[in-house]
Amino acid sequence: MEQNKKYSLRSLVLYFLKLGTIGFGGPVALVGYMHKDLVEDRKWISEEEYREGLALAQLAPGPLAAQLGIYIGFVHYRLLGATLAGFAFVLPSFIMVVLLGIVYKLYGGLSWIQAVFYGVGAAVIGIIALSSYKLTLKSIGRFNVESFKSKWLLWLFFFLAAVITFLTEQEQVLLFIAAGILYMIVKAPPEWWNGKTVNSIVLLQAAFWNYESSTLTEIAIFFAKAGTFVFGSGLAIVPFLHSGVVVDNHWLTEQQFLDSVAVAMITPGPVVITVGFIGYLVNGFLGALVAALATFLPCYLFTIAMAPSFKKIAQNKPVKAFVDGITAAVVGALVGSVIVIARRSIFDIPTVLIAFSSILALLYIKKIQEPYIILIAAVVGIIIKSVII
Known part of the structure; x- marks a missing residue:
């Protein structure tokens, strides 16, 4: 990394504060x-530094845009730059979702708020469904005979994760780890591989997440676990959050x-910031703070740990294979969770039409972005509810 700094640390922090405040459009846009x-x-x-950061963000777990921002901060200002850039990028949207959480808690029972989210909920299903399709294309490819022949194991992980998530309505962390390890063994077994190794990994994983504690500690553990398995898109975190927040802990309703x-x-910055809103609904401001910090901590730690020697890591075939295996299973779980959530949220003709209209708008109206679709769906929800009443 070149040491000729063309900008001050203050300028970099101000840039990421601005991007976190007005940056709409999701990870690809950011x-x-x-x-x-x-x-x-x-x-x-430089172009090379940017590409290295993007490659690292795609290879390691963590929301794509936030991780790239942390890496860019690291390029010339190392640990301090990575910390401040990441913090500045996430802070504006965190404040926004907490404020929205306060409004939601105060007025969530009002009929017009319920009407807004009647339309919004259906639109979200459409957006997530399309995102899961795009993630599948990006991670594995189109499902056809040739793709299945060359990537049959990845497709097996994908369908297995989708079916298991649908049937159990829970995230299966051990399944993701097993998919990564198995694909690594098949495609590029590392020198240290042996049967005892995987037993140790599985036992450690099972023991590490098995805690009984207060709500704040439970929030910290759960969201750190979720943040460890977000690859590429913030929406990949949806199946983890849904099963943990709704099904297992019953912190929120569907x-x-x-x-x-x-x-x-509808807020700028990383989509993963939804954890702040969830944390606020579960346990107030402290819940929001703990949830956000725990979710972004794995992303931050992976980036600063891998950045100094990333070129060597990026060429490691076992690491690539492990990530490919996990990614296939995670995307499959996202597809399964879309079906689970849609089964309860798409319950009448208007919600079906809103969901499909959202998908068609994103596919055929090139310049439209998700926040606009959400706002339109909110207005439609109010109109429909007012007519029904």
Whole structure:
């Protein structure tokens, strides 16, 4: 990494504060803004440094845009730069979702709020369904004979995770780890591999997450666990959050969970910030703070740990194979969770139409973004509910 700093740390922090405040459009749009602003226009970061950061963000767990921001902070200002850039990027949207959480708690029982989220919930299903399809294309490819022949094991992980998530309505962390290890063994077994190793990993995983504690500690453990398995898109966290928040711990109702995802989509910054809204509903401001910190901590730690020697790590075939295996299972779980949530949220003709209209709008109206669809769906929900009443 070159040491000729073309910008101050203060300038970098202010840039990420601005991006976190006005950066709409999801992870792909956000990483695009960073390239245009920091590589093309300001020339603070070289093309090679940007590509390295993007590759790391795709390889390691963590929300794509936040991880790239942390890496860019690390390029010239190392640990302090990574910390401040990541914090500045997430802070604006965190404040927004907490404020929305306060409003939601105060007025959530009002009929017009319920009407808003009647439409919004259906639109969210459409958006997540399309995102899961795009993630499948990106991670494994189109499902056809040729793809199945060359990537049959990844497709097996995908369908297995989708079916198990649908049937159990829970995230299966051990399944994801097993998928990563098995694919690594088949495609590129590392030198240290032996049968005892996997037994140790599985036992450690099972023991590590088995806790009984207070709500705040439970929130910290659960969201740190979820943040460890977010690959590429913030929406990949949905199956983990849904099973833990709604099914296992009963912290939120199904509708509150959908509302939480919607809130993340209408605010700028990383989609994963939905955890702040969820944390607030569960346990107030401290719950929001703990949930957000725990979710982004794995992303931060992976980035600063891998950044100094990333070129060597990126060429490691066993690491790539492990990530490919986990990613296939995680995307499959996202598909399964979409079916689970849709089964309870798409319950009449208007919600079906809103969901399908959202998908069609994203497919055929090139410049439209998710926040606009959410806002339109909110208005439609109010109109429909007023007519029904």
